[in-house]
Amino acid sequence: MSIAKKQYKRITVKSLIEMKANGEKIAMLTAYDYTMAKIVDHAGIDIILVGDSASNVMAGHETTLPITLDQMIYHASSVVRAIDRCLVVVDLPFGSYQGNSRKALNSAIKIMKESGGHAVKLEGGSEISESISRILTAGIPVMGHLGLTPQSIYKFGTYTVRAKEEEEANKLIEDALLLEKLGCFALVLEKVPAALAEKVAKKISIPVIG
Structure with a gap:
């Protein structure tokens, strides 16, 4: 039986948690500029991710590693100006949060202040727990990202499952x-087996995307 989806005038972290609890589907797409974001927002998508994949898609780099914090802010601010309803999540780029929780907090604050985004996303688990905790102390919402983490591509060597x-x-x-x-x-799971993703989604109460 399908579950009727409640209509939200503006998507927030709170409404996403409510949607997960009610069994409602949550849709997230990536956008990098004003025009793309306008189309996605008008389509009724719940979350726009301003991904560091802009490094590949918009700048032609082979990996996500070259993109800078200021470049992410440029893309994110363009997206924020386009939206009326979506929650905008911005990737913290490679080198802006790893190994130093104070640097992570400063990077997250800079993105929030200068882009107008609503949350940040970091790749990794226990190894970045200190950075996540420190960002959260500033009241900045954090989306997690596990599975294939493209910022670690040279560790993995391939984009496989x-x-x-x-x-x-x-x-x-x-x-x-x-x-x-x-x-x-919320949590993004990238390129993991479907059965594992389903298991994770049942084990945690926050939304799982991917």
């Missing part, structure tokens, strides 16, 4: 539970 083996799958589940406990409002 992750967590196919039991050990990596168990680590992913542990990290998902940790991210929920830390206070992340």
